Amino acid sequence: MTQPIIRLSGLDKFYGDFQALSQINLDIKTGEFFSLLGPSGCGKTTLLRSIAGFETSSAGSLHIDGQSMDGVPANKRPTNMVFQSYAIFPHMSVAENVAYGLKARKLPKVEIKARVAEAIDMVGLQGFDERASHALSGGQRQRVALARALVLKPRVLLLDEPLSALDKKLREQMQSELRRLQRAVGITFVLVTHDQEEALTMSDRIAVMFDGKIEQVASPQILYGKPSTRKVAAFIGMMNFLDAKIMTTSGDNVEVEVQSLGKLTLPLKQATGGLDGCNSVGVRPEMLTILMGSQTSEREIEAEVTEVSYYGDMTYYDVKLPAKEDPITVSMRNTAGRKVLEVGAKARVGWSTSSLLLLK
Amino acid sequence: MRGKSRFFNWFIGFFLLFLYAPAILLPVFAFNASSIVSFPLTGFTTEWFSVLLTNGTLHVAARNSLLIAITTAIFSTLLAVLAARASTRFSFFGRRSIMGFVMLPMVLPEIIIGVSLLVVIIQMGFELSLWSITMGHILICTPFCIAILSSAFMNLDKSLEEASFDLGQTRWNTFWLVIFPLVMPGIVASLLIAFTISLDEFIIAFFLAGTEPTLPVYIWGQLRFPAKLPSLMALGTVLLFVSIGLLLIADYFRRRGIRKTGIENTGGFL
Secondary structure, three states: OOOOOEEEEEEEEEEOOEEEEEEEEEEEOOOOEEEEEOOOOOOHHHHHHHHHOOOOOOEEEEEEOOEEOOOOOHHHOOEEEEOOOOOOOOOOEHHHHHHHHHHHOOOOHHHHHHHHHHHHHHOOOOOOOOOEHHHOOHHHHHHHHHHHHHOOOOOEEEEEOOOOOOOHHHHHHHHHHHHHHHHHHOOEEEEEEOOHHHHHHHOOEEEEEEOOEEEEEEOHHHHHHOOOOHHHHHHOOOOEEEEEEEEEEEOOEEEEEEOOOEEEEEEHHHOOOOOOOOOEEEEOHHHOEEEOOOOOOOEEEEEEEEEEEEOOOEEEEEEEOOOOOOOEEEEEEOOOOOOOOOOOOEEEEEEOHHHOEEEO | OHHHHHHHHHHHHHHHHHHHHHHHHHHHHHOEOOOOOOOOOOOEOOHHHHHHHHOHHHHHHHHHHHHHHHHHHHHHHHHHHHHHHHHHHOOOOOHHHHHHHHHHHHOOOHHHHHHHHHHHHHHOOOOOOHHHHHHHHHHHHHHHHHHHHHHHHHOOOHHHHHHHHHOOOOHHHHHHHHHHHHHHHHHHHHHHHHHHHHHOOOHHHHHHOOOOOOHHHHHHHHOOOHHHHHHHHHHHHHHHHHHHHHHHHHHHHHHHHHHHHOOOOOOOOO
16 A cells, blocks of 8 residues: 555644543545544544644644655645635735735746636536625535645645535535545545544545544444444434343354343453453344334344324334433334334334444 | 604704803804804804914914824824734733723823823923823823724734745734734724814813923813904814814825725724
C-alpha cells in the first residue's frame, strides 16, 4: 500500500484541564472518503481543525503526505476546508469567492479565470458567476464553498458538518453529489458528521469517536454488521441488547448464558471486539422475524407485542420477551399478504445464533 | 384597552414635542427680522446668516472645532478598531478589567475629566492648545467608538477569517480583504459619532481651550450679548442641518453596507 495521505500518531489536545482528544492514532488513505462520526462534543471537529491547522495539538504528531505539519500554519497546509457555516465572503460575488484562494497564490489572471470557470462548472453553478453571495440559497452556498476549496486542488478536503444546515431533501441530494464529486476529482475527503446515516451512505471508511477517543475505524458494512463495542453498536443504527454471561470457551466456540434466550454456543468470531469483558449480546431488529402461520425459523421465542409503529414499507414492533423487562424491537418488511399485528397480540419471534454479536 | 393606547399616544406626542419643539424654534427665529428673540414674529430676513459670513472670530472657532473633531474622529476610531478587535477575538490576561477601564470615561463626569486633564497638562508644563482639547476628546470619544465597533466585530463570523486563512491568504491580507470591508459600516458610524460628540463638546473644550476657543465655547461667550442672539440662532440652524445631514450620510453608508453583505438590518440611526 502507498503511504497514507494523513497520519496521526498519539495526538492529544487539552483545553485547560479538559481533554478534547486523547491518543488519536489514525491513517487516512489517499483518495478515500473518510468520515469522523460521533455525538456532539466527542472531539471530531477538534480533530478536523487540528488537521486544518486551526488547533495546535498538545502532544503527538500529524503528517500530511509524509510531511510533518508541526509549526505549519493553516494557510501553508495542503488542505482546504468547507465550513459548517460555509463562510462565504458576503461582500464578494460567486466568482470572486471562488477566485479568492487563486488570487492569494498570485496566479496569472488568465489561469485564474479558466480555473474559476471550471470549478463553478464542476459544482453545477453555471451562470451564477456574478451573483452576489447573499442572494444564494443554502444549497448554492454549499456549492460555492465546495468550488472555492476544490479550485485550489488540495491534497485533502476537510468538511465540517457541511450538510447539517440543509433540509432533508436537499441533504440527501447533496450526499450523492458530494460522493460523485469526490470520485470525479479523486481528492481525499475527510467529513465530520454526527449523522450516522450520512456517514454510512457516503464514506469508504468511518472513524467512530466518543469522548475524544476513536472507538472503531472500519468500512460502513463492518461498522454496522460487526461493531466492536456496545457503544458503537448503539450509535450506528438500531440494536437490541440482551444481558449475557460467558460460561466457558472451547476451541473456536464460546458458551454463553443469554437473558431470555438461554444457554447458547456461539462461534468466537461473533465476539467482534474480543471476548474480554463481554457482558451483552446484540441483535439488529431486521435480523429478527415475526413468524406467521406455519413459518419456522432456526430458533423461536414467544413474545407479546407492546407497541406497533407503521412506516408504510416497514413496521417496527416492540415486543416483550419472557424474563426481560424492556421490550426489544423487531422490524418487518410489509410484503404482500403480511398482516400488521396489533398491540397485545402474541407473537412468535424467530432468530438465529449467527445474527447475535457478543459485545462489551 | 382603547383608553390605555390613547393615553400612550398622547404621552408619545408630548414627549416628541418637548424633544423637538426647541430645535424647531431655532430656524424660526433665525429667519425672524426682529433682533429680539420672542413672538410675535416680525418679518422674514436672512440678515443673521450674512452676519455669520463676515464674523472672523466665529470662522476661527468653527475651523478649530472642525480640526479637533476630524482628528478626534480618526484617532478614536483607530484606537477603537484595535481595542474592539482585541477584545472580541483574543482572550488575554485581564481582558475584562482592561476593557472596563477603557470604557470608564463614558460614565465619568466630564467636568472631572476636564479638571484633572487641566491639572495634569499644566503640571507637566505643556501649553493649552487645540492639541490638549483633542486629547481630551479622544479620551471621551473612544469608549463610544469601541461600543459601536465591538458589535461590528462581534457580528463577524469567525469562520470567515479562518476561511480566508485556510485558502492561503496571510493574516494581514485577511484583515484588509475580508474583515475591513465587512466592518466598514461600523467604522463609518464610529467616525461620525466621534465627530459629532467632539463638535458639540463644551466642558472639556472650555477647560482646556487656552486662547483658541472651539465653536461651543465661542457660542457660550457670545450669549452675554443679547444683540448677538439672532445670529447664534442662525448658527444653530446651520449646525442642526449639518448634523441631520451627517446622520443621513451615516445611515446611507450603513444601509449600503447591509445590502452589500446581506446581513440582517438591525435598525440604526434613522
